[in-house]
Amino acid sequence: MSEDRLVDFEARIASGALIEAGDWMPEEYRRQCLRLIVTHANSELMGALPEREWIPRAPGLHRKLSVLSKVQDEIGHAQMIYRVAEDLGRPLGITRGHMLDDLIAGKAKFHNVFSYPAPTWADVGVIAWLVDGAALETQGALLRTSYAPYARILRRICAEEAIHLKHGEDIVLTLASGTRAQREMLQGALERWWQPLLHFFGPPDDQSPNTERTFRWRIRVMTNEQLRQSFLRKYVPKIRALGLKIPDPELRQDPASGDWLYGDPDWNEFWRVVKGGGARTEERLQLRRMTREQQNWVLEAMAGPTSAA
Amino acid sequence: MAQEMAVYEVFGQERKGEPHRHAGSLLAADGEMALLLAQELFCRRKEYVQIWVVPRAAIHEATEGEAPLGPDPRRSYRSGEGYRETVQKWKRFGGDGHADRA
Numbered sequence: 001m002s003e004d005r006l007v008d009f010e011a012r013i014a015s016g017a018l019i020e021a022g023d024w025m026p027e028e029y030r031r032q033c034l035r036l037i038v039t040h041a042n043s044e045l046m047g048a049l050p051e052r053e054w055i056p057r058a059p060g061l062h063r064k065l066s067v068l069s070k071v072q073d074e075i076g077h078a079q080m081i082y083r084v085a086e087d088l089g090r091p092l093g094i095t096r097g098h099m100l101d102d103l104i105a106g107k108a109k110f111h112n113v114f115s116y117p118a119p120t121w122a123d124v125g126v127i128a129w130l131v132d133g134a135a136l137e138t139q140g141a142l143l144r145t146s147y148a149p150y151a152r153i154l155r156r157i158c159a160e161e162a163i164h165l166k167h168g169e170d171i172v173l174t175l176a177s178g179t180r181a182q183r184e185m186l187q188g189a190l191e192r193w194w195q196p197l198l199h200f201f202g203p204p205d206d207q208s209p210n211t212e213r214t215f216r217w218r219i220r221v222m223t224n225e226q227l228r229q230s231f232l233r234k235y236v237p238k239i240r241a242l243g244l245k246i247p248d249p250e251l252r253q254d255p256a257s258g259d260w261l262y263g264d265p266d267w268n269e270f271w272r273v274v275k276g277g278g279a280r281t282e283e284r285l286q287l288r289r290m291t292r293e294q295q296n297w298v299l300e301a302m303a304g305p306t307s308a309a
Numbered sequence: 310m311a312q313e314m315a316v317y318e319v320f321g322q323e324r325k326g327e328p329h330r331h332a333g334s335l336l337a338a339d340g341e342m343a344l345l346l347a348q349e350l351f352c353r354r355k356e357y358v359q360i361w362v363v364p365r366a367a368i369h370e371a372t373e374g375e376a377p378l379g380p381d382p383r384r385s386y387r388s389g390e391g392y393r394e395t396v397q398k399w400k401r402f403g404g405d406g407h408a409d410r411a
Binding site: 022069072073076079080083086087096152153156160302303304 | 313316331332333335336338349350351353370
């Protein structure tokens with residue numbers, strides 16, 4: 001009886017058990033995990049693009065190498081996460097090819113922040129410090145997900161993201177202690193990224209499409225708002241310590257709870273962007289389409305006659 | 310196409326003398342390609358001194374929950390835990406049972 005299996009599954013989850021790829025799981029658990037994991041993989045793949053644009057323009061060889069290495073890491077993360085997703089998707093007939101097709105057709109979601117331009121070098125610093133900092137909040141919480149193959153690969157990914165954060169912190173600290181023009185450039189970048197950063201964690205909990213089951217099954221363990229608050233507690237004091245002004249006149253800390261209260265970050269803009277209407281969404285998807293077409297011969301050559309074994 | 314490639318499991322040894330541990334998996338057409346991709350994916354920071362790649366199809370997995378897998382409290386005599394009373398017993402002879410640690 002599948003009812004019994006569901007009861008047994010939920011009891012296992014409640015007792016802290018972790019689910020492996022070959023274990024029985026409700027189809028809805030599989031689908032929810034798959035949706036979360038594919039969105040993460042897509043975000044790593046698309047997330048490499050804004051910084052990639054800066055590889056030829058990075059100020060100095062050392063910075064060029066560190067941006068290059070970060071971009072390489074993000075693509076590597078995408079590879080590892082798509083692999084986890086493939087194992088989940090197999091019983092549903094969903095392959096990596098389908099996932100990439102959906103992505104380039106604009107049918108799949110990826111994080112809102114990767115739809116925005118990175119017009120200055122300070123944007124590269126802010127992305128690596130604060131966007132990767134935000135990503136570490138969500139991914140750090142997901143280390144406790146009930147789906148074990150994802151949790152395992154996240155350990156490696158989080159360790160690398162923590163290095164990206166240091167790379168970004170170093171760029172930001174350099175600019176913050178630089179000339180007036182550099183500090184203004186940094187302030188400008190923060191102003192561009194603040195709202196997308198608040199959006200990054202997703203809508204307030206009462207408007208989030210995540211179901212109660214997502215948490216009962218421990219697919220996710222922290223809500224959007226809990227993650228956003230964890231981010232604000234860590235980074236608002238640091239941003240202010242650098243002498244930067246956060247572009248939100250309503251931002252203040254509730255002395256009782258320690259929570260940060262913030263002005264409405266325009267959730268319509270968030271929905272517009274995640275549905276594919278971001279300033280750079282189409283251009284970056286177009287780049288993915290082009291590379292998929294142009295590099296397909298490599299895949300075909302690799303999977304050629306030698307793959308018969 | 311990528312779908313025709315096989316899954317390889319990657320195992321890495323962090324230091325000489327340590328066992329290889331599972332690192333993750335990847336898709337490759339053959340072992341040589343799997344090794345090359347494993348180095349690109351899992352060894353960018355010199356995490357390992359040695360790696361293995363194994364076709365997943367070559368791994369035979371036991372069914373979870375079937376004997377002899379998992380903890381078995383009835384067989385305490387097979388573990389050190391089953392011999393905790395030696396500490397008490399040594400006291401009759403003036404020892405604390407941990408003399409080897411002193």
